Amino acid sequence: MNFSTIHASRAAGESCSPNATVRGRGDWRAFRVDRLRLRSPNGPRFTPREPPGDSACVLSAGSNSLDEPAMWVARLGVPFEVHEPPELVEHIRALGARLTDAARRHTPT
Numbered sequence: 001m002n003f004s005t006i007h008a009s010r011a012a013g014e015s016c017s018p019n020a021t022v023r024g025r026g027d028w029r030a031f032r033v034d035r036l037r038l039r040s041p042n043g044p045r046f047t048p049r050e051p052p053g054d055s056a057c058v059l060s061a062g063s064n065s066l067d068e069p070a071m072w073v074a075r076l077g078v079p080f081e082v083h084e085p086p087e088l089v090e091h092i093r094a095l096g097a098r099l100t101d102a103a104r105r106h107t108p109t
Contacts, residue, residue, distance in 0.1 A: 066091040 019030050063069045070092050073080050082089045 070095055 019028055021028055059073070061069055066088055069088060073082075074095075082092055
C-alpha cells in the first residue's frame with residue numbers, strides 16, 4: 001500500500017499508529033508501525049493537504065517529566081490548549097512566563 005502522506009501519529013498503549021492518506025483512496029487510515037517498510041526516498045512525491053475535519057485533535061500521552069510534553073507540543077509550531085493535568089497546565093504557564101521574560105529582556109544588537 002502506498003501512502004500519499006503521513007500526517008501524524010497517535011499512541012495507543014504500547015504502540016504508535018501513524019495516520020495517513022492512501023494514494024488513490026483519499027481516506028484517512030491508521031497503520032501499525034511494525035508492519036511498515038522503509039522505502040527509497042526516490043519514490044513518487046506528494047502534495048501535502050489539510051487534515052480532515054476542523055484540524056483539531058486531542059493528544060493523550062504519558063511522560064517521565066512535565067518538561068517532555070511541554071517542550072514537545074511547543075516545538076510543533078501550532079496553537080494548542082492544555083486541559084489536564086493541572087500540574088502540566090501550571091508548568092507550561094511558568095515556562096511561558098520565563099520564555100516571555102527572556103525575550104523581553106533581549107536587546108537587539
